[in-house]
Amino acid sequence: MTFRRTKIVATLGPASSSxxxxxxxxxAGLDVARLNFSHGTPDEHRARARLVRELAAKHGRFVALLGDLQGPKIRIAKFADKRIELAVGDRFRFSVTHPRDAGTQEVVGIDYPDLIKDCSVGDELLLDDGRVVMRVEEKTADELHCVVLIGGPLSDHKGINRRGGGLTAPALTAKDKADIKLAAELELDYLAVSFPRDAADMQLARRLRDEAGGTAWLVAKIERAEAVADDEALDGLIRASDAVMVARGDLGVEIGDAELVGIQKKIIQHARRLNKAVITATQMMESMIHSPMPTRAEVSDVANAVLDSTDAVMLSAESAAGEYPVEAVQAMARICLGAERYPANTRSKHRMGEQFKRCDESIALAAMYTANHFPGVKAIISLTESGYTPLIMSRIRSSVPIFAYSPHRETQARVALFRGVYTVPFDPAAVPPEKLNQAAVDELLKLGAVEPGDWVILTKGDSYNTTGGTNGMKILHVGEPLV
Ligand code: G6P
Ligand code: MG
Structure with a gap:
């Protein structure tokens, strides 16, 4: 039986809410449903969250819910006539005093007073994800005077970035703070923080999550040039998070598209090394918004993210507002499975020369070493409270599936994001200790994941229900009476 290891995150929106x-x-294989708090009302998100959980339960599937905070995306105000058309060489101004609803061919308002302070003459500003580019020619007390380098249409509320990053809006807005409460109310499994600058932004989000009573794991969206400026900045942000997202839209605008591929590989590598899960996002299947088939370039992009060892690949507008959301998930699933067959992806040299810091980490990695080198091993069972032990396991490349056995709803959903990890609802405390191994293996037989004659690795601790307690590993022969 072949299990797809790479997970699929799909954004829900008007095209995917019935x-x-x-x-x-x-x-079709959705593993994580993304609620994008930049769009939609709280009630729409409530209805989607409820439906996802109902339908997943109906089919015995485990789908995690990820809320994505809007963050301090800096945007221009509105035009009197909704939209203008700019040509190369045109002069254009951003003004903090111009009326917010009366932009013209020459000037538009902006809600971010620090823009003037943050920008210097010579800076390049990118509007609408880089579709329009301008250079700052002159600065006054409340306006930036620019010349258009790449022309095109510009309409209400389009985003604005600076090439090289450095626009210093704080990471959490009033709306984000309200949405953190909504995420707690909906018991979301993951919460993505947009535009974090550093660890402090993530710590603030964590505090607000705790105050709201939420348990979501925090995902840092890597989308500012500062976040990838050097290894120290990147690792600091990763360490302060539970997972990261390679948010290629804004990141590509800030660092330039030429840098993006290398940075994607680096973020994935660093996240895995620091024991965090990682999602690769933005425009993976962009043409499928209007087409039932991906382009060859998109196929390559998804496959290469799989070869980079991402945990998950993500759909945005393709599933939220596109014409072919189901086909997009199906295509991703097919491409992931194909890429996973490529042999370099099933063995690991990762961390071979490193020391381990924790007992459970040592057992998790010993289990992976054994799984990868003992050919009869067809599955790994990890008894887990929080999902931590299977997370560590899944940082190591392997073709052996990892089954996370947990009695907790949160954990059952959370592990849906981790590469090569699958949920099995299981309460070890409900089974007499001498029957535990057999009961655990029986679940795999029921799933068709193993057959008599196969070997299975099982990890657990001496006592049930203690996170961090894993201290033992068993190698079990399926079909023999197990004690
Ligand atoms: C289950 C097992 C324990 C183990 C724990 C690990 O509760 O019964 O023996 O210690 O999982 O949980 P963790 O959250 O560290 O993966
Ligand atoms: Mg973004």
């Missing part, structure tokens, strides 16, 4: 559509997405 019960029928959602059910199709779940059956």
């Amino acid at each position: 019960p029928e559509r959602l059910e199709q997405l779940i059956l």
Whole structure:
């Protein structure tokens, strides 16, 4: 039986919120449903979260919910006539005093007073994800005077970035703070923080999450030039998070598209080395917004992210607002499976020369070493409270599936993001200790994941229900009476 190891995150939106559509997405292989707090009302998110959980339960699937905070995306105000058209060489101004709803061919308002302070003459500003580019020619007390380098349409509320990054808006807005409460209310499994500058931004988000009573694991979206300026900055941000997202839209605008591929590989590598999960996002299947088939370039992009060892690949507008959301998930699933067959992806030299810091980490890695080198091993069972032990395991490349056995709803959903990890609801405390190994293996037999004659590795601790307690590993022969 082949399990797809790479997980699929799909954004829900108007194109994917009816019960029928959602059910199709779940059956097509959706692992994590993303609620984008930049769009939609709290009630729409509530309804989607409820539906995802109902439909996943109906099909015995485990789908995690990820809320994505809007963050301090800096945006221009509105135009009197909604939209203008700029040509190369045109002069254009951003003004903190111009009326917010009366932009013209020459000037538009902006809600971010620090823009003037943050920018210097010679800076390049990118509007609408880089579709329009301008250079700052002159600065006054409340305006930036620019010349257009790349022309095109510009309409209400388009985003603005600076090439090289450095616009210093704080990472959490009033809306984000309200959405952190909504995430707690909806018991979301993951919460993505947009535009964090450093560890302090993540710590603030963590504090607000705790105050709201949420338990979501925090995902840092890597999308500012500062976050990838050097290894120290990147690792600091990764360490302060539970998972990261390679948010290629804004990141590409800030650092330039030429740098993006190398940085993607680096972020994935660093995240795995620091024991965190990682999502690769943005425009992976962009043409499928209007087409039932991906382009060859998109196929390559998804496959290469798999070869880079990402935990998950993500769909944005393709599933939220596109014409072919189900086909997009199906195509991703197919491409991931194909890429996973490539042999370099099933063995690991990772961390061979390193010391381990913790007992459970040592057992998790010993289990992976054994799984990868003892050919009869067809599955790994990890009894887990929080999902931590299977997370560590899944940082190591392998073709052996890792089954996370947990009685907790949060953990059952959370591990859906981790590469090569699959949920099995299981309460070890409900089984007499001498029957535990057999009961655990029986679950795999039921799933069709193993057959008599196969070997299975099982990890656990001496006592049940203690996170961090894993201290033992068993190698079990399926079909023999197990004690
Ligand atoms: C289950 C097992 C324990 C083990 C724990 C690890 O509760 O019964 O023996 O110590 O999982 O949980 P963790 O959150 O560290 O993966
Ligand atoms: Mg972004």
